Amino acid sequence: MATGRFTLDPGIRALLHDLGVSTDRVPELEQGPVMLTVDEYYRFWDAIDREAGDPDFPVRIGRALSVESFNPPFFAALCSADLRRAAERIAAFKPLIGPIVLDVTGPDLTLSLRWPDGPAPSSLLVAAELAFWIALARIGTRRIVHATRVTMRSAHNSPALTEYFGTPVVAGPADSISFSAGDAAHPFLTEDESRWRLFEPELRRRLAALEASDTTADRVRAALHLNLPAGDSSIGGVATRLFVSPRSLQRRLQTEGTNYQAVLTTTREQLARRYLADRSLSTAQIAYLLAYDDTNSFYRAFRSWTGATPDELRPAGSRTRK
Template sequence: MAGTRFDLEPSIKALLRDLGVSVPRVLGRAELPSDLFARRPIELSVAEYYRFWSALDAEAVAAGRTDIAVELGNAISAEMFSPPMFAALCSPNLATAATRLAAHKPLVGPLRIDVDTDHDGRLTIALRWPTAEEPPPLLAAGELVFWVALARIGTRESIHPTAVTAPASVRPNAALRSFLGTRPTTSETTSLTFTALDANRPFLTENDQMWQVFAPDLRRRLFDLQAAASVADRVRAALLETLPGGDPSISGVTSELAVSPRTLQRRLRDEGTTFQTVLADTRQNLARHYLRQRDVRTSEIAYLLGYADTNSFYRAFKSWTGTTPEAARLELAST
């Protein structure tokens, strides 16, 4: 990941309204600005992005809607403009679309896509999230649904993956199993596998001329995203990788970024911050995110934040907030 902020497609606002979901209520639950969709670009941190999808899930459940992932999939259409998706639909087939989206996915979310074709031509699309924690269940399920919807929109055929894997937090109900055509098996990886026939089935939406128009702009946006990442952004991104492994040290980060500790400290000073400040801010933001997850114990949060013991986490959290993790969890649960 080049940075720690990612685009949220403006078209999702129209999609939610089409589904009768209250956008203001979702933003309120996620503690995001009420004018978020009036901003351009709509950029969220990983924690904010995850909060948005968790809030959408909670809002749907509160309204008695348990099939929101499938509803989102059924509502996706070629007419919903999104440059990366439009570029995918301009592709000759699903295999090419997957490769193009893998290159440009950072433009629309905190996700890396690995595309693999085996010796029999079967296509596997694996989705890698930027942190060690599992993504919100709706986000993972929504990505699975998206790929199936994309294949169907492009080919106008009722395509089903032959195999699907998903984190344990994704509990496939009857509607999701029916949409996917198979029951996901539990795995740390979110992935779909398609037959060689379906991977290479022609997209009726193929338009190479439009792809030639969109490709330079997508490359420019991706370059701008990478170039715009500050040194502090890159440190935060590296910490998301090193903290769950128990390494909060500057040496762990400099190893990820391929710079010396002295150079990193100097560049951070030029931006008006320090490594310890970025580390503390990253830990505090992650702590609040983890505390929203009722099944993550305080001792586990301490481990995920790279603390040697729970007491060290308690002391740090008290210095940040003036309260304890348990009190903060109760407060966050009531909002």
């Protein structure tokens, strides 16, 4: 998002206290929410890592998470019907937490983190972000939910982490966690649509204020990240998500020197290149995630962008089934 800052919620005080981590040497912590630059936020987590001195600290964070540890967007997610819907809501409101993009893809539920450009976050921060999803699933369903796959660009693994996730952390092109379709659709016992309706207007107001300096093209791209895996590439679907009419949306894009089709095409190409680096995704699945009617349509589009087929540009060693 335009701000490029993370919001450090005061609820983290209680979490760190429960984990026995002193905050005396973490000056950013105050009584209210604190806005940190990316560098400050990463240094904050580095300080916690040094203070904890525990390679299994992400597991301890996951097990200690409770409703009171969550800030409003995460608490609102617990009102969702299931983990997939909760992930979609968090993806939409993640900018209120910080400049991280959460990609929600299927057909099984895969949640991938895209961090700000620049230095990479610490393995502790990445592992803690991924452990959060296990905690959320377990709190919502009151079941022991495990991941089917966990990848980190800088693999961080231990017996305790493997036990917590239910699968070893493996090196991969993205920081991601996957769940089975059954676990993704298992009902949340915390579902409360009436409470969600109380949360939603304020969250949307805050998001609108945050997005005020974003371009319309930026907002369209963010909406497409949510709509494409659901099979919707239409301007109408994006306009609905952005609360404008298709005509108004196209007019705003034209004032920025672009149009909906151009933004859709570049977004699909960027996502296609990212998905091709994931060995677990077949070409047919990638076509599905990009909302193409069939694999041949995806092949034709990809060749028009790159002059090559998806298989030809797949990174060495990552070829998979079609």
